[in-house]
Each structure stands twice: as structure tokens, then as C-alpha cells.
Amino acid sequence: MAEPHPLHDPALPEDEDDDLLDAEDAAEEIPEDSDHPMEGEEEEEDEDEEIQLQNDSAAHFDSHINSIFCIAQHPTKPSIIATGGGDDVAYVFDASLPDGPVLPPSYESSPQPQGERRSIVPLQKLDGHTDSVNAIAFTYPNGEYLVTAGLDGKLRAWQSNNTASQWKFIAEASEVQEINWVAPSPNPSQPNVLALGANDGSVWVYQINAADKDSPLTIVQAFYLHTASCTAGTWTPDGRLLATVSEDGSLYVWDVFETGQSVINFTAADQRFEVEGGLYSVACTSTLVAAGGAGGNIKIVGLPQAADTSRKNKPGGASKQTASSAGQILASLQVQSDGIETLSFSSPPLNLLAAGSVDGSIALFDTAHRFAVRRHIKEAHEDYAVVKVEFVRNTQQGGWILTSAGMDGVVRRWDARGGTTAAGQGFIREWKGHRGEGEGGGVLGFVQGGGGSRIVTAGDDGIALVFKADIA
Helix, strand or coil: CCCCCHHHCCCCCHHHHHHCCCHHHHCCCCCCCCCCCCCCHHHHHHHHHCCECCCCCCEEECCCCCCEEEEEECCCCCCEEEEEECCCCEEEEECCCCCCCCCCCCCECCCCCCCCCCCCCCCEEECCCCCCEEEEEECCCCCCEEEEEECCCCEEEEEECCCCCCEEEEEEECCCCCEEEEEECCCCCCCCEEEEEECCCCEEEEEECCCCCCCCEEEEEEECCCCCCEEEEEECCCCCEEEEEECCCCEEEEECCCCCEEEEEECCCCCCCCCCCCEEEEEECCCEEEEEEHHHEEEEEECCCHHHHHHCCCCCCCCHHHHHCECCEEEEEECCCCCEEEEEECCCCCCEEEEEECCCCEEEEECCCCCEEEEEECCCCCCCCEEEEEECCCHHHCCCEEEEEECCCCEEEEECCCCCCCHHHHEEEEECCCCCCCCCCCEEEEECCCCCCEEEEEECCCCEEEEECCCC
């Protein structure tokens, strides 16, 4: 039998109870001091007070109930936007804005009060995925098809009507465990082609043709040389070559339609190319490929021209361009201190490469002068990762406007012209509306096609914001 607890033992002598509180003392009430909140209470109250956010957007879309991981813009109807998110679905909506005054801002993080402006109504909900939709794209040249890809490994293709307002499911492919990215080919002789990269390192190229009832999704090529997750991929501007990078630190450039083989091969086994921690971003011009990775490293490699790839492995087939730069490491850059998340080349006549880093900075390199650093904007997004940089494709402006977005939830534009002493580092304007600042509301992507007058964001807070960004 267990012994009784000493405080409740009836055999204890009376003087052993001297340490106990008297009944009067136990009943004494301690007055409440309302001027000194409990530890942590003051911080919670301050957080509750900061519900209302600055919102510079002209419209918003909030049908997603989780983060928006990806966004795409129709190539011929730039107001048509598609988004995919962590709620396992994608949406298509029209981001057209009225010509009149911008609607008053009223987006709030939680909850939505009466009188808030209405969200854009979706044109269509695209379902069928069983995990997050983290890649989405319209095909070129006319946006006839829309593809969604997810962490469930599914690639699903949809065909539009003439207005791109309704989409019919065509086919599904499921060859891999997870899909990291999709990229449509701009090759005019190969319409409705796209590439994807998977977590097992494989790269797949598909062509979509709804008229082919037996195989509406046809595999054009499949490549298996990466030994770790294929983190990013992009086409050259003419859609002739496809460049892909991987966590294993490798870069491959594929001649998809002519030889079906790689024309450039670099791995971490080559000490000149080694990037400890892997590669995570890639961008191309017609003559250059840039691969960005851990530790702020960027590798620049020359690309072969069309005649070079067709002559490959033929006696006397190497041109002067091949001998001088194609397949050669032209530069190894390291200005920023953390991973390179995003890269963008400017359009001619400007010769610039922009790099956005996890350290919050943007670096501009002069591709015509040995990749010299033109500008290092160290606090472009303060201490928050720069998720995307992209030059505005607007010939009237000479391609000098650079748009950036980061995990601070802010979109900014920069004047890429001038030297390192440009006032304000070339800052033009910024737009706010997402929570950001470590609150799960950063910008995970954006689109700005149609001349750059409209920016539409994909928010980690589950909101897509539409900003009027008219260029003077």
C-alpha cells in the first residue's frame, strides 16, 4: 500500500503544520495591475494593430486558399492570367483594368471587412491535381494550350476557345514523381512544345496536339544526364536550344529538334565549373547561357550557333565562333553573398545581365565588356530574398527597365542604365500590397507582358495583385 503524502498524513504532529498558510492569508486577494501586461501580451497586441496594409494595387484575385506558387500570362491576350497554388488547383482570370481612376485600396490580411472591393471573378477553375500546382504555362505562339504541373508528377494540358476564357481538358501525362518547372518553346517551327524538369533530374519535352486523339501529349525527347533534381530550365530566344541546371551543379544545353543530344556539358567534376551547393537558375541569349547557384556563383558559357550544331562531329565542321566561345566558360562571377535565385538578360541594344540573390541584392553585369559589374544594388529588397528579376520587353524603352520582386512582398522597378554611382541605384518606383517581411506574404513570381504596363503578382499569402505600371 502506498504511503500517504506528508501534507495529508493525519499522524503528523501539529507543529509540523506551521509552514502551511493560514486561512486568512490564503484568502487574501492580490490587486490586479492593469498597467503591466503579461510577458508576450504587448507584442501580440501590437501585431493585432497592424492589420491594415498599404495596397497600391488596382485589383486583386483571391480565389486560392493557399500560397500561389506560379503564374503565367497569355502570349497574345496579356490580360488573361493563370495561377497555380498550394491548394492543388489552378485558376484562369482576366486582369483587365478600367481606363478610369484606380479603385480605392482596401485589401487587408485578415479578415475581409464589409465594403472591401470585390475580387476578380475566375474565368475557370482547373483541377485534377492531388498536390500543389507549382508550374504553369501557356504554349507558343498563340496560347492555344495551357499546361499545369504539380508536385504529384502530373502534367495536365487544356485547350482554349477563341477568347481564352474557357479551357477544355485534353490529356494528362505522369512520368515522374514531382515536376519542378515548365517552359514553353518559342520556336516558330515547333508550335505548342514545352519542356519540364523533374525532381529525379530528368528533362522531358512534349508537343501538344488535341487533333491527335491517340496521343494528344507526345514525348519529343527525354534526357537523363542530371544526377539530382533539375531545378531550372529555359529556351534560347529562337527556341532552338534548351538549357537546364541541377542541384548536382551540372549544366546541359540540349539540341532538342536537330540532333536530340546535348551540345554543352558541364558538371561539378570540372573544377572550373564547380559550384558547391548546386545550380538553381538559368537564362539564355542567342549566344550566351548564364547559370546561377549557391554562394552567389554565376557561370557564363558560350552557345553554339545553328550552323555549329548541325556540323557537330563532322570533319571540318567547327566554325570560328565554335572554336572561340561556343562551349567555353567565358566568365565566373561572384559578387553576391548568397544563392542566385533568378537571372535575366536585357534586350538589345542594351547588354546587361541581372542577377537576384537570396541576400536581397541585385547585380548588373555588362555582357559586352567582359561581364564587368555595372551596379550592385545591395539592399534592393533589404534582407529578403529576391525571387525574380526580369527586364521589360518594351522596344520603345530600349529594354532598360528592370522589374524585381522579393520575399519582402514588394515589387520594384529600376533604371538599368548608367554607372555604379547612379543616384538611388536607379530606383524608379515600388508597389506594395502583400504582407511580406517574413509574414508568409512574399511575392513568389510575377508577369508583366504586353509592354510592361501591368504587373500581376503571385503571392505567398494566396493573393494575386494587379498593379498599373504605365511606362512614360
